Amino acid sequence: MRWHLMAKRSLDIIFSLTGLAILLPLLILVAAIIKFDSKGPIFFSQRRWGMGGRVINVWKFRSMYVDKGDASGVAQTTENDPRITPVGKSLRRLNIDELPQLFNILRGDMSLVGPRCHAVGMLAAGTLYEELVPQYHERHVMRPGLTGLAQARGWRGPTDTPAKARSRVACDLFYVANFSIWLDIAIILKTLHNELTDGRGF
Numbered sequence: 001m002r003w004h005l006m007a008k009r010s011l012d013i014i015f016s017l018t019g020l021a022i023l024l025p026l027l028i029l030v031a032a033i034i035k036f037d038s039k040g041p042i043f044f045s046q047r048r049w050g051m052g053g054r055v056i057n058v059w060k061f062r063s064m065y066v067d068k069g070d071a072s073g074v075a076q077t078t079e080n081d082p083r084i085t086p087v088g089k090s091l092r093r094l095n096i097d098e099l100p101q102l103f104n105i106l107r108g109d110m111s112l113v114g115p116r117c118h119a120v121g122m123l124a125a126g127t128l129y130e131e132l133v134p135q136y137h138e139r140h141v142m143r144p145g146l147t148g149l150a151q152a153r154g155w156r157g158p159t160d161t162p163a164k165a166r167s168r169v170a171c172d173l174f175y176v177a178n179f180s181i182w183l184d185i186a187i188i189l190k191t192l193h194n195e196l197t198d199g200r201g202f
Contacts, residue, residue, distance in 0.1 A: 007181040008111060016106040023099060030061055030096060037087040040066035043100055048117040051143045055120055056109045059100040063088025095195065101146055113184040114145030115172035124165030132165055139172035142179065149175040149183075152190040 020027075031042045043059055050056035064083045084092065091097040104110040110117065122129055129136045150171035159165040175183070 001179075004179065004181045008113075008184055009108075011181070011184070012105050012108075012111050015112055016102045019099075019102050020106070023102075026096075027099060030091070030099075033087055034062055034085075034091075038065055038085045047120050049120060049137075049140055049144065050109055050117065051140060053137055053140050056104070056117070056144075058104055058110070058117060061091055061097040061100060063091050063097045098146060105146060109143070111143040111145050112147070113175075113187045114142045114148055115139040115175065116148045116151060116168075117144030124159040125162045127162070129165060129169070132162055133169045135173060136169055139169060139176060141176050147187060147191040148172060149187055152187045152194065154194070 034042050040062055042062060044062045045057040045059050047055050048058045063085060065085055088097070101110060105112060118129060124132050148171070150168040153171060155164065155168045155171065159168060175187075
């Protein structure tokens with residue numbers, strides 16, 4: 001297990017450094033477009049659950065109007081959400097708004113793969129995750145991930161039903177119980193495949 005954790009952290013550092021270097025022109029371009037599109041900061045941070053139940057600040061490109069946005073992240077986005085800017089819609093569809101989280105990975109707050117980090121107080125079908133799924137915080141044994149088993153299996157979008165919320169947490173708990181660097185690599189490859197083909201997971 002220790003070897004797998006060391007390999008996981010090494011992969012995080014190499015991938016995040018390489019990604020930031022390669023994507024730097026894109027990051028600068030996106031920043032300029034956001035600034036031109038609507039008033040407000042380029043980035044925004046959100047308080048989310050980290051490893052061990054520690055609260056971390058996660059960074060994203062701003063995709064909502066400043067006066068309509070929800071900094072807490074408790075209110076999940078919906079289809080045709082009026083809070084999202086025109087540019088923000090494209091950023092979210094392509095997951096570009098998540099790229100600043102490479103900095104979170106580099107500093108060790110997050111990992112490439114792990115349970116997707118939720119905003120503190122996030123609701124699922126109108127209920128706190130902790131109340132809906134008693135084992136919820138067991139998923140925080142690992143660092144939260146930019147992607148995870150739930151996302152690789154196609155569980156994305158708002159958790160507007162208890163069944164969706166429980167299915168995602170079940171994936172997270174399975175990942176924690178069966179973690180290995182090989183599982184991480186498989187999830188990364190499947191996520192890349194899904195992004196390139198708009199697939200629905202495995």
